[in-house]
Amino acid sequence: xxxxxxxxxxxxxxxxxxxxxxxxxxxxxxxxxxxxxxxxxxxxxxxxxxxxxxxxxxxxxxxxxxxxxxxxxxxxxxxxxxxxxxxxxxxxxxxxxxxxxxxxxxxxxxxxxxxxxxxxxxxxxxxxxxxxxxxxxxxxxxxxxxxxxxxxxxxxxxxxxxxxxxxxxxxxxxxxxxxxxxxxxxxxxxxxxxxxxxxxxxxxxxxxxxxxxxxxxxxxxxxxxxxxxxxxxxxxxxxxxxxxxxxxxxxxxxxxxxxxxxxxxxxxxxxxxxxxxxxxxxxxxxxxxxxxxxxxxxxxxxxxxxxxxxxxxxxxxxxxxxxxxxxxxxxxxxxxx
Numbered sequence: 001x002x003x004x005x006x007x008x009x010x011x012x013x014x015x016x017x018x019x020x021x022x023x024x025x026x027x028x029x030x031x032x033x034x035x036x037x038x039x040x041x042x043x044x045x046x047x048x049x050x051x052x053x054x055x056x057x058x059x060x061x062x063x064x065x066x067x068x069x070x071x072x073x074x075x076x077x078x079x080x081x082x083x084x085x086x087x088x089x090x091x092x093x094x095x096x097x098x099x100x101x102x103x104x105x106x107x108x109x110x111x112x113x114x115x116x117x118x119x120x121x122x123x124x125x126x127x128x129x130x131x132x133x134x135x136x137x138x139x140x141x142x143x144x145x146x147x148x149x150x151x152x153x154x155x156x157x158x159x160x161x162x163x164x165x166x167x168x169x170x171x172x173x174x175x176x177x178x179x180x181x182x183x184x185x186x187x188x189x190x191x192x193x194x195x196x197x198x199x200x201x202x203x204x205x206x207x208x209x210x211x212x213x214x215x216x217x218x219x220x221x222x223x224x225x226x227x228x229x230x231x232x233x234x235x236x237x238x239x240x241x242x243x244x245x246x247x248x249x250x251x252x253x254x255x256x257x258x259x260x261x262x263x264x265x266x267x268x269x270x271x272x273x274x275x276x277x278x279x280x281x282x283x284x285x286x287x288x289x290x291x292x293x294x295x296x297x298x299x300x301x302x303x304x305x306x307x308x309x310x311x312x313x314x315x316x317x318x319x320x321x322x323x324x325x326x327x328x329x330x331x332x333x334x335x336x337x
Contacts (some may be wrong), residue, residue, distance in 0.1 A: 001018075002044065002053040004016050004020075004050060004054075005050075007051075010055075012206045013051060013054065013055055014055065014064075014065075014069050015069065015088075015332070016051055017048075017051055017052065017055055017057060017065060017069075018065040018069045018070055018088065018089060019089065020044065020047070020048040020051065020123045021048075021059075021060065021061035021062070021065045022061065022065075022066075022089040022091070023044060023065070024040060024044060024048060024059070024060070024061070025060075025061050025091070025171070026091070026170065027040065027041075027044070028040065028180070028184060029094075029169050029172070032092065032165075032166060032169040032170065033094030033190070034179070036180055037178065038184065038185060038193070039184070039185040039187050040184055040185065040186050040187060041187055042187040042189075045059075045187050045188055045189050046084045046186075046187075046188045046189060048186075049186055049189045052259035055237070055238075056237075056238040057214075057235070057237065058196045058234065058235055059171055059173075059186060059194075059196070060123070060196040060198070060199075060235075061171065061198070061199050061200065061202055062196075062199055062203055063199050063200060063203035063234045063235065063236075064102075064235075064236060064237050064240075065199070065200075066089075066101055066171070066263055067101050067104045067105050067108065067204075068108065070087050070088050070089055070101050070105075071085055071086070071087060071088065071101070071102065071105055072085065072086055072087075072088055074086060080106075080109055082103070082106060082153065082157065083100055084132040084231065085102055085105075086098065086249075087101050087102065091166070091167055091172070092153075092166055092167075093159075093163070093167045094159075096156070096158055096159055096162040096166065096167045097162055097167050097170075097173040097257060098157070099154070099156075099157030099158040099159075100154070100157075100158050100163060100167060102157070103150065103151070103153045103154045103157055103158065104201070106150040106153060106203065107147050107150045107151050108147075108206060109149055109150070110142075110146040110147040110149070110150040110220060111143050111144060111146070111206050111207070112206065113139070113143050114139070114140040114143040114144065114210065115206060115209060115311075117136040117137075117139050117140050117241075118141075118209065118213055118247070120132060120136045121133060121136045121213065121253060122135070122250050122251075124136060125250070125251050125252075125253055126251060126258045128256075130260055130262055130265050131265055133253075133256075133257075133265060133268075134262075134265050134291050136270065136308060137265075137268040137269055137271070138268050138274050139274050140210070140275075141268070141271040141272045141274075141275045142276040144210075144272065144275035144276055144278075144279055145278075145280060147277055148278060148279050148282055151282055151283070151286070152281070152282075154218060154286055155241070155289075158290070160289050160290045160293070160294055161294055162289060163290045163291075163294075164291060164294035164295065164298075165294065165298075168291070171195050171198050171199050172198045173195075173197040173198030173199075174193075174194075174195055175195035175196055175197045175198075176195075176197075178223040179226070179309055180272070182195070183196070183245035184196075197232070197235065198230070198287065199235075200232060200235075201283070202228065202229055202232040202298075202323075203232045203235045203236055205236050205237075205243065205244065207242055207276075208229065208232075209243065209244060209247060210272075210276060211276075212244060212248055212278035213253055214246040214254065214269070214272055214273055214276070214334055215249060215252055215253060215254030215255070215334060216252065216273070216276075216330055216331045216333075216334040217330065217333075217334070218327060218330055218331075222245060223325070224319075224326075225322075225323050225326040225327055225330070226239060228323060229327070238257040253269070254269070254336075256335065257269045257292055258336065261275075266336050269336060270335050270336055273331060273332075273334050273335050274335070276331050277331050277332050280324065280326060280327060280328040280331060284321070284324050284325065284328065287320055287321060287324060288321075292321065301314070305329065
């Protein structure tokens with residue numbers, strides 16, 4: 001049996017979680033032909049669950065595994081660009097998984113300087129420094145614009161048919177999935193099946209952080225979208241979850257901007273909201289190309305009036321288009337008039 005007890009340091013443990021997650025997805029979904037395994041053997045399940053508990057992560061492939069931890073530089077001294085990077089682990093479908101994981105990472109990298117502005121914004125609100133706040137907000141807006149540009153690379157490096165018919169299967173979880181109803185049994189850990197959602201962009205702490213910062217009220221809007229976003233926090237590394245809790249305890253940026261009655265500050269705040277809406281609109285176009293359109297093509301000639309539930313399902317288990325539209329619309333409502 002594998003033993004992860006000797007792994008020293010967070011980096012080695014995260015790498016092991018990535019490796020065990022990829023092994024698990026490959027074992028459960030097999031060749032992607034419907035031959036699904038309902039029990040994960042104890043020689044994988046026991047060390048995997050033990051390591052997951054130590055890291056406070058669920059025993060399934062999460063966004064923090066396949067995107068945030070699944071990369072290396074070809075030239076260690078070179079830049080963080082697609083051409084100079086590769087994935088550590090890949091799935092069937094040629095370079096599709098490499099393209100999907102690395103472009104997702106590049107979006108994160110482009111957006112990441114926005115997180116560095118958050119402490120400045122918290123301080124500016126507390127000190128009532130309107131000028132510093134405006135500068136920080138405009139920088140966040142710029143970062144979101146760069147993230148949108150990075151997102152465009154998806155078209156260059158990811159084939160829509162390969163993503164839909166091959167890669168998407170291996171990113172799917174066993175929560176609300178008709179292909180594995182009831183969940184997966186982790187042999188040697190529990191006799192009952194357990195349900196976990198697959199990897200999802202909703203597990204990105206960057207964009208949930210910006211929602212909290214801007215006061216878009218995603219998690220208080222009610223409905224399935226709010227519940228899903230809250231649930232996705234369980235799939236984030238614990239430090240990311242703690243950061244979100246910290247932000248929620250901070251003074252409200254949105255309320256401060258409203259009380260200032262400063263036209264320039266209000267414009268800077270709205271520019272951030274608009275940039276986030278633009279990014280989410282683009283995400284919807286990606287979903288249409290890589291999931292909804294291939295699904296319609298796959299069903300061509302099907303005379304049944306009712307489409308399969310799986311057509312609109314994301315790897316996280318939600319009705320993907322409805323979820324993204326709800327999140328986008330809630331973001332739009334945050335604009336100050």
